Amino acid sequence: MILVADKYVKDTAVAEEIVQDVFLKLWEDQGMIETIKSVRSYLYRSVVNASINYVNRQKNMERHHLQIAEQLTEAQIEEDDLKNEMIVLLYEEIELLPEKCREVFKLSRLEGLKYRDIAAK
Numbered sequence: 001m002i003l004v005a006d007k008y009v010k011d012t013a014v015a016e017e018i019v020q021d022v023f024l025k026l027w028e029d030q031g032m033i034e035t036i037k038s039v040r041s042y043l044y045r046s047v048v049n050a051s052i053n054y055v056n057r058q059k060n061m062e063r064h065h066l067q068i069a070e071q072l073t074e075a076q077i078e079e080d081d082l083k084n085e086m087i088v089l090l091y092e093e094i095e096l097l098p099e100k101c102r103e104v105f106k107l108s109r110l111e112g113l114k115y116r117d118i119a120a121k
Contacts, residue, residue: 001044002019021050
C-alpha cells in the first residue's frame with residue numbers, strides 16, 4: 001500500500017502517513033468492515049483517493065503561497081514608491097525654507113548635528 005501512495009505523492013514518509021491514516025480510519029469504524037465486500041479493494045481505493053487529495057492540497061497551497069508572494073511584492077513596490085514620492089516632496093519643501101532655516105534644518109536632520117554644534121558653526 002505504501003508503494004501505491006508513494007507513486008502519487010513521491011515522498012515515502014508522506015506515503016506511510018497516508019496508509020497509516022487509512023488503516024486508522026478503518027480501525028476506528030470497525031463496523032464499516034462488515035459492509036465492505038472486498039477489504040483489499042477498499043484499502044487500495046482509499047489509499048489512492050487519500051494520495052490524490054494530498055497532492056491536490058499541496059498544489060493549492062503552492063498556488064496560494066505564490067499569490068501571497070506576488071501580492072506582498074506589489075504592495076511593497078507601491079509602498080516604496082509612495083515613500084520615494086514623500087521624500088521628493090519633503091526635499092522640495094526644505095528648499096523653499098529661508099536660507100538660514102534650511103541650513104539649520106539640514107545640519108540637524110540630515111547630518112545629525114545637535115543644536116549646540118549647529119550654533120557653534
